Amino acid sequence: MKINRYLPIFLIVTCAFVVSAQQPSTPKLNLMPVPASITFHNERLAVDSNFRVATRGHSDARLQAAIWRFMKRLEGRTVLTLDSALAPDDQMTPLIVQTAGPGKNIPGLGEDESYRIDITRRQAILSAPTVIGAIRGLETVLQLLDADRNGYFLPGVQIDDRPRFPWRGLMIDVARHFQTMEVLKRNLDGMAAMKMNVFHWHLSEDQGFRVESKKFPKLHQLGSDGNYFTQEQVKEIIAYASDRGIRVVPEFDIPGHSTSWLVGYPELGSAPGPYTIERRPGIFEPALDPTREEVYKFLDTFLGEMAALFPDDYLHIGGDENEGKQWDRNPAIQAYMKKNGIKDNHALQAYFNTRLLKILQKHKKKMIGWDEILQPGLPNDVVIHSWRGTAALAEAARKGYDGILSNGYYIDLIQPASQHYVPDPLPADSTLTPEEAKHVLGGEATMWAEWVTPETIDSRIWPRTAAIAERLWSPRTVTDVPDMYRRLAVISLQLEELGLTHKRNQEMMLRRLVRNDDIGPLRTLVSVIEPVKEYRRYQQRPQTMLSPLTGVIDAALPDSETGRKFQWMVSEFLNDGPRFQLYHAELKQMLGDWQTAGASLNPVIDRSPALKEIKPLAQNLSQLGATGMEALTYLKLGMPPPREWREQSLAKVDEATKPYGALEFVVVAGVKQLVNAAAEVKQ
């Protein structure tokens, strides 16, 4: 927005006051997630080329590596050459990192991640009971960095911080579309920046088996098109995550979602096969046969191998969306059920899970699975991963099951951050007792990978996942959506410093589509459209797992910033706010751009057949611009439009609600508001 172009985003607070979790919106720091408590002093600590760090108390390789990375990122932002070696612990050292001990450092739940930051004009002290707490605090210090014409500085604050939930995860499905080591590492960096602590690695699916098995090599050899992680690479990722205080929980989804297993080992299936890797999205029939001992023998060996490879206490067994159609058709399975009094497929899957649980217990792993695994008779020491919602989670908690929430956090569905910001694993109106509430461990954002490649995945994860990270870390009362978006815009830039590509890849993709550098008109269109939400993409624009994800829909981003800006300006303009004149000028500029861009796109589309699918959108962009401009003119002049104008204009606006290329406008409501307001103008 032009009016804010040169206003400092970060406003310096000039008097000291305390912000508790109950009044989180006052200070304009760009902290995300918002810490549990902040106190401001009216002073600052300069960050110049003398900036150094010392450790106090415990120190170890992981802490030192974290400090090194911290210094390199600080250098990157300030373009200052700093001495990144540890300084002596004295009163002259700008930042002291004081750590009580290494922490439990266990590969499971329950590490103390709290920290305190105290910044005065002389020194900053970050203190934490554990190395992970210190690592969390270093991220906050980086977010505190600010600058003005006198140089870079850290504002005088005292921060006391700790997470609300102990399980704050991101699931990445590397099975439907394979993702590279590079993708995982930069996303682990992004997670650490947002203080997330669980990387849930969805490693197998109908569409691919993505980890090397030395015991059953046909799993990865025949189930992956050659795209899998070697065990060495798995270890590298686990070490990389551990360095950042992130646990790695692997998922092997069974008994359904298992086509890729059966390509190499059809004898495990409930139908004879042969099987080929699934290329479509959806729910498929292949399922392991829960009635055969060989299957459990296989799983014992395989999960034993994986249990040794992945040190975390938890192992996710999926368990979702098995409809049991293969079971229904298999006479041997039916006979087994009859013989053993297993009354239906739910009961059969419960039997399978009970056997699986024993195998996991033997290999010292706690079992976690999706909602469906919660069947009568399931022992209490499993974790329910809820895609169904908080009610299911609360019900499980009442029964004594630990649980985590993913309902509402499905970032693949292209919903805005504001929508993901609302669901709370433990909402204000929860009726759980404090004891029951302890079973609610947190939640996970889920990046299902039907429609993402290494080129686009970051833009589907970030920055929206930061809003979910905040929900899981910050006090429950931190719910101010405009303030969240204000901070998210800043955080989004910082995330790209870590190698993430959610912003920078878009123009590259537009250049490829346009086939030259002149992407202006297409960029204008793309800034006001979004991919269709939920599961409508495939319905409207079917593709396979082998299709190119290089279309306009792939370049378009979720949660359009321009869309939000437009809507806000329309409201302010119509409400006759103090900046009415300014917003009028801005809106006029924007609507004019749409008119021009829509027209300019025609020759662009003519030379790029891949753009043909958006031709109606270009037409509608012009229409929206022209209609909005007319409304703006009537409103500005205080001149009533002709009688039939409202109806005709609304018809044009309605036309623009139709999606094309599985893309839809996000500015229709605002234009409609302008039209309706203009139609009310009286002589």
Add this chain to the structure above:
Amino acid sequence: MKINRYLPIFLIVTCAFVVSAQQPSTPKLNLMPVPASITFHNERLAVDSNFRVATRGHSDARLQAAIWRFMKRLEGRTVLTLDSALAPDDQMTPLIVQTAGPGKNIPGLGEDESYRIDITRRQAILSAPTVIGAIRGLETVLQLLDADRNGYFLPGVQIDDRPRFPWRGLMIDVARHFQTMEVLKRNLDGMAAMKMNVFHWHLSEDQGFRVESKKFPKLHQLGSDGNYFTQEQVKEIIAYASDRGIRVVPEFDIPGHSTSWLVGYPELGSAPGPYTIERRPGIFEPALDPTREEVYKFLDTFLGEMAALFPDDYLHIGGDENEGKQWDRNPAIQAYMKKNGIKDNHALQAYFNTRLLKILQKHKKKMIGWDEILQPGLPNDVVIHSWRGTAALAEAARKGYDGILSNGYYIDLIQPASQHYVPDPLPADSTLTPEEAKHVLGGEATMWAEWVTPETIDSRIWPRTAAIAERLWSPRTVTDVPDMYRRLAVISLQLEELGLTHKRNQEMMLRRLVRNDDIGPLRTLVSVIEPVKEYRRYQQRPQTMLSPLTGVIDAALPDSETGRKFQWMVSEFLNDGPRFQLYHAELKQMLGDWQTAGASLNPVIDRSPALKEIKPLAQNLSQLGATGMEALTYLKLGMPPPREWREQSLAKVDEATKPYGALEFVVVAGVKQLVNAAAEVKQ
């Protein structure tokens, strides 16, 4: 340039004619490097969702992988879902890849890389004697892809192509700044797209030792800060390169440039040590001691290990820039020289090289080294790598030495592509006999890495290296600079499809500097400045190898497109060409933008201390804009300026020639031309 915004870059040639190497500028194909010969037919082969490939004759895993990658890139550009599995070889299959055999497939020189492409309205046939020839031809087919409103198509052409030189390399220094696997892989893809065939891997330097040695682990453990390639990773890179028809020639630079070796093994040095990894740029004293048998024993073991790891016939031993100062000061070395009649340090290094040559011969490697290794008595079977120039190369060739050229191809020096385009390993005026000329094998672009990180290195390599690739592949007569730049602009976009980041990272870097999304004014400034050339960066803005490379100088690109465009418009405008009016409008717009951007930058700089160093540039940008605008006005109105105007204006323009932050304007000459022309206006 706005005037060309919607003109198709690729003009369809509607009549059949032949273009030999003697008249290469006529057809507007975007082929790079330009092939040896092209014939056009007036027809086209449609590329739609039925596009498939069949092989004919020889087929193997490498060819099939290349076809798979070809299909995926074709899909990426067209957003068509194609069947990438091999089709049957029949008349209905759109592309036949006909390969005579696997080729010698040796890890050395001399593979036949020729191919022929024949495209009619029915079918395209790519035929080649070897798999590598077919791989080269597939890149040409991708470059031929064009489109109009009827869809994607391949133009009807017959192309006969083969390289002019057999050694067309890119050297990447991974020692001064470490580069990741990802960086190397995407650059290998870029090389393959430009038909380059040698990746020269500069693996050791004073500032770092970058490969795992199992024989002497302290080399990488103490000499690399933990940043080195494991032997598994080396194998992965070699396989990746080989898949793309690229040889991998490792370099271990000795006896100088070896500080990092001596950190772990000080006993190899010519002074007692201890040594630490060098952090500065420059030439340093540490050198191996050529008078001690233990040194040769060490080298025998180490080079034996590396010879087994790197399958290529050649191994580069550096040999450059050893000034022998440690040798001068070491009494034992001086005594040895006296005793053995070694008269000076040149002779001592020649002795060292002779010993080294024997070791390499024992391990079945051919020795290659920089100019300095060419000393009297050196056997003929070594290759001279010339940083000195074509004269040195010709001299070596006369003496019977093979040689490659890098003088003129130092892409780290930030010179424009037009400058790198000129040097020819075998220039037109060469006086070498045909027999002698065969010793000139080709050349290499050299990416010395004092000032590049994984974030910026691509922008220092691409797209300029494509011009060097063309020099080494295309007929000698292909020298049309404007046509080269026309094609380079298109090729540059295509290179980013391979994951290269030379364009996309710039705005990310500007956002980090500005600390928000409003990078407009800074982008305008950066578009008309370049980093200072040759070795002036360090002189004007000294940094160490540990400094952040995130400043404006790092975001600024070599070979400014805007600068070339401005200069060209000024010429056309002043020459009163047919588009005089249009260029006037364009120039007015551009000069106006400079005025505004220069002023707008002040508040941006105030909140971003990292930008302070460019404050005078912002001021000068406004001045250049204002002065140019005045000149434009006088010229347009045909009104003579006041008498003192020329002098005052030229003084302002001269002020803008001063570099700040090691950055300089590239539009000064054009503004000066405008001023001088305006000053000549008569009443």
